[in-house]
Amino acid sequence: MAIKHLEHSSLASSLEPSLLKALRHSISGCVPHWQLELTSEVYREVHLRVASAESDPEFLGATCVLLLDRFENSERGSDFEWEWDAFATRYQRADAPTRAAIMNGLDQGRKYSLVSDKVRPSIPDCTTKPVHDVVRPLLQLAKSLTEEEREWIANADYGEDVKTHLRALNELLETGDCIYPPGETWFPAEVVELVSHGDENPGFVGCTALVLINAIADNDCRANADFRWKSHRISYSSLAPSQRCAIQGGFRHLYEVIRDWNPYSDQSAPERLPTDSFLPL
Structure with missing residues (x-):
């Protein structure tokens, strides 16, 4: 910056x-x-x-x-x-x-x-942007998931509990904040997180947005965003501009507000890093 x-x-x-x-x-x-x-x-x-x-x-x-x-x-x-x-x-x-x-x-x-x-x-x-300005475009991405994408997401756990996952996903996307219900760690979080691990998956962008929304809400207490930046940061730079800005903005906000947020804590930096490894505005 x-x-x-x-x-x-x-x-x-x-x-x-x-x-x-x-x-x-x-x-x-x-x-x-x-x-x-x-x-x-x-x-x-x-x-x-x-x-x-x-x-x-x-x-x-x-x-x-x-x-x-x-x-x-x-x-x-x-x-x-x-x-x-x-x-x-x-x-x-x-x-x-x-x-x-x-x-x-x-x-x-x-x-x-x-x-x-x-x-x-x-x-x-x-902090570059207030949290509501960071979350707003992420909510737009999540809520733009199509019916076909939602059905594909619901099947992501090897076809297990498809109806339960689909119902939970639809209910989540109808809420104003898309925060997982208190105490719920599986429906629909499991399939959302699975889909967010591959940019070839239908619904990848919307699921990544949901992961980020919930990581921002709980200070990434389960290191979901931490792990995804380390593993998939290159994929985010290839997204359409509005999608890329929203997703990278979510990760940047976590870096700015969580003092010990460090996706590379277990890695030694090479002599040269690709610019995709850094968090842009």
Whole structure:
């Protein structure tokens, strides 16, 4: 998110062409380890802009660059304690994508001891969209499941309890929020979750939306969304634009509001990751 903000910022080109080149390279097919390689002169200029919040229109962009450099060069620069004391209100007043980029960067930096432990963005600080704006398009996807798709979903558990699953699914989709009934962990959750595991399945998108709606409601307590992002993230990028935005938006919201949500906790990151591995806006 910070990269997208910076690519369209005059800061990148005004500092030096190599910075813009590095940012563009990083949003191509794969994302390498950060190698912005800011010279000491460019770093000083960025730092001056960060310290000139009242007069520099590129203050927020410069803050993003400084955060990226902190991850690349932990031995230099600020731990952002002073900047937090001085500019937290400015970060909070930024447009939502920029605010969330900076706040999530600070929060992640603190977890790796790159940012002062006193820097504590709130969950609203880190959240790009309010929950109702995230859930609304997911509900639209779920409720758009056709009769044929619903019947196929009801048969997904090897043809077991088809009528019970179909009735439970129809009743769920008639509710306003599509939240599974209290205490219900099987009908229709079992078939919904099975169908959401394969993009070739009829109803894949609607079932994924239902999984996300319920993961958002219970803070992904069963790691259903966690597992699906790790396993199926590439499939989501191939969806139609409106479907893709709704689905990826649901996953991004979970990342922003659940502080320990980490689909890759049991994996070692390779040197280069495909951009599909990251959570876009």
